[in-house]
Amino acid sequence: MELTQETHKALLAHLDADENRAKVKLEFIYCNLVVFFKHQKNLLADPEDYAIETISRVAERIQQGVNIRKSLGDFIHGVKRILLLEKWRNEKKTPKDIDRVPIEFHPVVDPFEEENERDLNEWERQRCECTRQCFEKLSPEKSKFFGEFQEAKEQGGLDELAERLQTTRNALEIRACRIRAEVKSCVKPCLKSRQKD
Amino acid sequence: MQPNDKIMIEYLLGELSEAEQLRLENQYVSDDDCFDRLLATQDTLIDDYVRNRLSGSDREKFEKYFLITPARREKVEFARALRQVMAEKRDVVEAEIAKEQAVTAAQPEPRKRIFSWQSLLRFILSPRPAFSFALVLLLAGSWLFVQNFGLRAHLEQIERERLTLQQQVTHQREQSQQLQEQLQREMNQRAALEQELAKSSHAQPVMLSFVLTPGLLRGTEAEKRLVIPPGATQVQLQLDLETEAEYKSYRAILRTVSGDEVWSQGMLKARPSDVGKAIFLILPATVLAEDDYILKLSGLNPAGGFDELSSYPFSVRKR
Numbered sequence: 041m042e043l044t045q046e047t048h049k050a051l052l053a054h055l056d057a058d059e060n061r062a063k064v065k066l067e068f069i070y071c072n073l074v075v076f077f078k079h080q081k082n083l084l085a086d087p088e089d090y091a092i093e094t095i096s097r098v099a100e101r102i103q104q105g106v107n108i109r110k111s112l113g114d115f116i117h118g119v120k121r122i123l124l125l126e127k128w129r130n131e132k133k134t135p136k137d138i139d140r141v142p143i144e145f146h147p148v149v150d151p152f153e154e155e156n157e158r159d160l161n162e163w164e165r166q167r168c169e170c171t172r173q174c175f176e177k178l179s180p181e182k183s184k185f186f187g188e189f190q191e192a193k194e195q196g197g198l199d200e201l202a203e204r205l206q207t208t209r210n211a212l213e214i215r216a217c218r219i220r221a222e223v224k225s226c227v228k229p230c231l232k233s234r235q236k237d
Numbered sequence: 238m239q240p241n242d243k244i245m246i247e248y249l250l251g252e253l254s255e256a257e258q259l260r261l262e263n264q265y266v267s268d269d270d271c272f273d274r275l276l277a278t279q280d281t282l283i284d285d286y287v288r289n290r291l292s293g294s295d296r297e298k299f300e301k302y303f304l305i306t307p308a309r310r311e312k313v314e315f316a317r318a319l320r321q322v323m324a325e326k327r328d329v330v331e332a333e334i335a336k337e338q339a340v341t342a343a344q345p346e347p348r349k350r351i352f353s354w355q356s357l358l359r360f361i362l363s364p365r366p367a368f369s370f371a372l373v374l375l376l377a378g379s380w381l382f383v384q385n386f387g388l389r390a391h392l393e394q395i396e397r398e399r400l401t402l403q404q405q406v407t408h409q410r411e412q413s414q415q416l417q418e419q420l421q422r423e424m425n426q427r428a429a430l431e432q433e434l435a436k437s438s439h440a441q442p443v444m445l446s447f448v449l450t451p452g453l454l455r456g457t458e459a460e461k462r463l464v465i466p467p468g469a470t471q472v473q474l475q476l477d478l479e480t481e482a483e484y485k486s487y488r489a490i491l492r493t494v495s496g497d498e499v500w501s502q503g504m505l506k507a508r509p510s511d512v513g514k515a516i517f518l519i520l521p522a523t524v525l526a527e528d529d530y531i532l533k534l535s536g537l538n539p540a541g542g543f544d545e546l547s548s549y550p551f552s553v554r555k556r
């Protein structure tokens with residue numbers, strides 16, 4: 041089953057009114073589905089494929105307007121188990137380990153290693169440059185707060201910082217998390233534009 | 238109640254049981270505060286990984302279970318870059334402070350102060366013995382008072398340090414105990430999994446299991462179909478209960494869609510399942526011919542009658 045644009049949209053709308061938050065929620069759910077399928081035995085396809093299949097089925101049911109009686113989590117859980125049972129039945133008898141190559145046959149030298157490493161270092165440098173630029177775009181208040189937060193976190197002094205700012209540690213961490221997300225959302229397009237150049 | 242950070246970290250590392258995972262997912266999908274907390278916990282976990290502060294096993298789980306998508310690997314790369322940028326900023330601030338201190342240290346001491354000490358010495362050494370003696374006594378007394386005060390402060394500081402150390406020892410003992418409990422739990426889980434694995438690798442596939450959920454299956458043709466291969470002798474049906482009400486016992490009646498009763502069983506008990514409670518039935522596979530069925534579940538009420546609870550429609554195809 042395929043995850044179409046429409047079914048994907050319907051699922052996101054079901055997860056959160058804010059599309060960006062919905063995407064993050066879906067990412068959490070997807071990752072845990074992958075972990076769930078990774079734990080299962082006798083599966084031939086990749087756990088990622090099963091996770092996408094589960095999400096596709098759930099998304100299609102939501103788009104069809106199926107009434108989710110308990111909650112979305114229960115619904116996903118039910119679908120993943122049905123999928124697993126189906127796959128077990130279909131795949132149990134197929135030969136296993138067909139693609140497994142013994143370790144001694146793995147290539148020892150990667151001829152492109154040096155080149156890849158060079159590219160990787162350049163990419164890291166670009167990422168740091170973009171992060172620096174994006175951090176500079178923050179308001180002075182946010183920038184000051186984030187600096188203090190990181191420093192306190194590094195030193196294990198978040199409780200003291202919370203006391204000084206007359207707030208809770210939870211509120212501090214959530215505020216820092218939002219600032220961090222703001223910087224990160226700026227880094228992505230910055231990196232893309234550099235890639236084009 | 239909000240789940241704590243430990244549960245959230247276990248969720249992110251793929252360690253939670255299915256039931257706990259389900260509970261947390263239901264909670265953060267509907268509760269914004271819980272979701273914000275999960276995001277903050279995720280940042281902390283990533284930072285701990287980048288700073289090399291995770292234990293060996295957590296690091297392994299992080300790499301194996303957390304870093305499974307490009308988006309998450311991207312988050313780690315971003316955390317590394319952010320850490321570097323913050324360290325550069327800190328270095329700049331520290332360099333500025335050091336520069337300021339160096340400038341202050343290089344400035345000469347005010348002459349006025351040296352002059353005042355010299356005046357005092359001249360005054361003490363001046364030819365006025367009685368006055369000078371009293372002054373020396375006063376200075377010695379003050380010095381003793383300051384020394385005494387200093388020693389007391391020092392003692393208090395030592396006492397405070399001793400208490401802090403004691404608290405740290407207690408805390409570490411608690412942590413060690415928690416770690417031991419966690420280790421024991423993991424060993425038990427591993428033993429159970431190994432047993433399960435051994436059982437599943439030796440057992441013959443004679444019994445098939447199906448999960449029937451009334452809300453899930455209604456109106457969807459694909460999932461209603463139970464495909465029974467030749468050689469299957471028994472069929473286990475898990476009927477997920479949608480009602481919260483508890484009954485002393487339950488009765489299941491299986492009829493074809495034309496209304497012929499083909500099988501029934503009473504005195505059934507609800508048992509815990511992954512999604513709450515469920516009734517587990519085991520039917521001989523021979524009872525199920527290729528047909529469409531409706532399985533009706535009812536509960537025995539205190540008056541001795543049966544309350545109709547749920548219907549589980551399904552069809553059977555033989556392979």
